[in-house]
Amino acid sequence: MPMTPLNTKLTRDLWRMKGQVLAIVIVILCGIATFIMFMSNMDSLTITRDKFYREYVFADVFANLKRAPESIKERIAAIPGVALVETRITAGVKLAVPRFEEPVTAQIISLPDNGKPLINKVFIRKGRLPDAEKDDEVMVGDTFAEAHGFALGDRFGAVINGKWKQLTIVGVGLSPEYVLQLRPGAISPDYKRYGILWMTKSTLATAYDMKGAFNDVVLTCAPHANENDIIRQLDNILDRYGSFGSYDRNDQMSHRFLNEEFRGLENFSFIFPTIFIAVAAFLLNVVISRTVNTQREQVAVLKAFGYGNIKIGWHYFKFVLVIVLLGIAGGTALGAWLGKLLGDLYMEFYRFPYLIFRLDIKIFFAAVVISLAAALAGTIQSIRAAAKLPPAEAMRPEQPAKYRKAFFERIGLARFLSQPARIIARNLQRKPLRTLLSIIGIAFACATMISSGFFKDAVDYMVHVQFSLAQREDMKVTFIEPTSHNAVYALKGVRGIEHAEGYRSVPARLRFGHRSYKTAIEGIERGSTLQYILDENLKPIYIPPSGIVLTDYLAEYLGIGPGDMLTVEVLEGERPVRQVPVVALAKQYMGLMGYMDTAALNHLMREGNAISGVSVVVDPLYKKDIYKKLIQMPRVAGAVVIKDEIRSFYDTQAEAMLIFTFIATLMAGAITFGVVYNSARIALSERSRELSSLRVLGYTRGEISYILLGELALITLAAIPVGFLIGRVLCIYIARMAASDIFRIPVVIEPATYSLAAAVVVASAAISGLIVRHRLDHLDLIEVLKARE
């Protein structure tokens, strides 16, 4: 940029207004940084995932069944559109990990004896694949290995098909099938208590009596194949072999969670940057319009000397440009850094062999275009006004402001006001739009604070509702297969178990009209004191002896309501298809389920009084003994301790949540400060003349500060309640955007979150006030007397 006089003026103006410029730069920077952070993160994770899926051949269709002969494989491979087929043996097992006396369960997946699966290949992080010759070798998932600090050669016990066995770790691996390793039905990963294990097929065939047979099949589809057709034909083939229903990637847990995460990232990369950029545009608008107004005479002189409209307009545009470019540069750097940080954080949950971090140039350009467009939208009017200013008119000072007596003075409250108070009142009223915009700007800052703090409140509330109000058991025991209700009595006899109730859980596809959803129906004992289904007001719902209660979100998804007939396609046993009336809707923040009276569910299944597991209340004193007993019970597939589940939920989510909240809070603080500080500076520059005059007349520093800071304080105080309101609306919006079948975030905002937001706003105002006060103390009293207004 050549140092023409105009450019010199530009640099000096920028320098003179460095405080305000910096404040706006920071707001833009935050906007760009959040945008780039979320977008680059999503982009990187998508690329990483796609590469992993491609190179390790992630399956397209999945099915679990009871048992089918290997010969069926040919028929599956012959389905038109099927590319590769892999038959496997999978099983849930109980583990006994040395020095960890809590229930641990795992999913074992078979690997071909030659160690080369065609589908869902295993990335070997450490060691090697198990050897088919040795039936005690196992490869473990890397999260499980990390959580327990396993080294190669370490051993742990497993109950495989009821038989106790010591296994030796020979390798640590990852698979595209278990990018997220989540126990079915769990709300968050628990790396200590749930693991993925790989063993050779022949070993598992021997152990599970599956020689020449399989109980799990995965396949890939040829490009452009019709997946739905393939699923239908696969179901037809497997029906006779006790299939639990085939499904595609959308119902595959790891993939689905990953997708939900991407959806969340996409929403965030929209919501937060939008707020920041809008606020930045507003700040630019205020600053540029103010600057142009005060420089009218300079513009006039420049024009008088022959500067053209375009040159003048360009001059002011450059002012905006410099600020935006500084914001983009800083924001891109910060965003890329945060994106990488967030990516590494995600790698804790989502296990890929490595993260390919990429900042796509397209994202960068999008950020540039968005911020420039917003900045231009905010300032174009002032810039045009400056460019179009006729020199003669510009020579005249800005139209004298039209003051009126303030509203409350006109209704007779005037005598209670001192002159300085009148100045405040009339200034606020003179530019109602400016006052309003300042209030809205600060309110938005306050709202951002609330929307970042609200996550923690919401999660706390979800956990409270789910685990204190709805589920009241200490431990949930699952059986290998549906068992007679008498098992409850067996458990009740165990020392330390104070109360036990059976529950029935039936996998099913629920269908209404053309929509369907794969989930489970849970049967709850009549008069249960351990599991409550809650309505909107968190009051327990009575489950009638017939009919089904659905999670409200599921009902919404299916488009069904109380009184409608739901089609239930059971995915277990005889796989009956039945019609059940919906009787009520349940409020639930996690998962989508159907609930029935156990007897009614047994009736629907045409079975006796079977249960799938038992919920128990235990005396903490006997906890460890109970774990040990449970591991030894052959019918018990596993046990989940609710407290552990909550803790692991917090452990895994807390870190991400804290970091996210911390970043968002910092940024919200930056916005808040930017807006408040700018309002204060503008007010200062507009008022410095009259404030100096008052100083000359003998007013003290404190007294003139009162006028300016009083105005600021009024605006800030007015903005806080508005901010609470906007914050709430924003949270409702975020909650709606973030709702999925996995979670529905409740809109719960604790007083502490409101208080923190208000405190940050007040603190920003106080700091801005101090800075402005400092300036007020150094007002040049003489300068102001020399110049015409």
Added chain:
Amino acid sequence: MNKTVFSVQNLTKIYDMGEVQVHALRGVDMELYEGEMVVLLGPSGSGKSTLLNILGGLDTATDGIVSYRGKELTRATDQELTEYRRYHVGFVFQFYNLIPSLTAWENVAVVTEIADHPMAPEKALAMVDLSDRKDHFPSQLSGGEQQRVAIARAISKNPEVLLCDEPTGALDFKTGILVLEALDRVNRELGTATVIITHNADIAAMADRVISLRNGIIADVNVNEKKKPPSELRW
């Protein structure tokens, strides 16, 4: 009679501009007496405003002594200067410096509210003949009227001195005369010692004494044996 209000000795003001030093005042000695009307004359840049600002407690001297009623302003703290301005001095400036958001009456009240023995704002406005405009905002007043509001504001606290820096500088002849008449009346009726800076040598005729500054020092002091009322001034 002839009680001293200001006594100035060897007053020096140097603006340190880094490379160059601007000597605005180079050793001014003068006095101002009770009830006196003094006109300060001098070419542009001769240091008139600098002198007035120091007398008014708006600026500090580099060297020398200014005492107001025996108290050294040159040694006063910032807080003492604020108090001094608040209770003892009235200012009138070339560009009026009214508060745009307040009416004429309220602009005067700005001062009476914080002063010790103020007159009623109505009375101050009456002295400058603006009683009927008291509810108007500055933007609704002409330049001369605004300047008279500024004078009303300056005198409303019953100051002992009135310092006016080119009070008619922005006004035409006729309006200028009205403003000078207001100042003259205040001086006569309230006995307020008044210093008026002007470029206009003709105005000097209404003063008791005329002090001419040149290049930061006093070049000349003239005592008017017979001063003219403003209505007889012509320029």
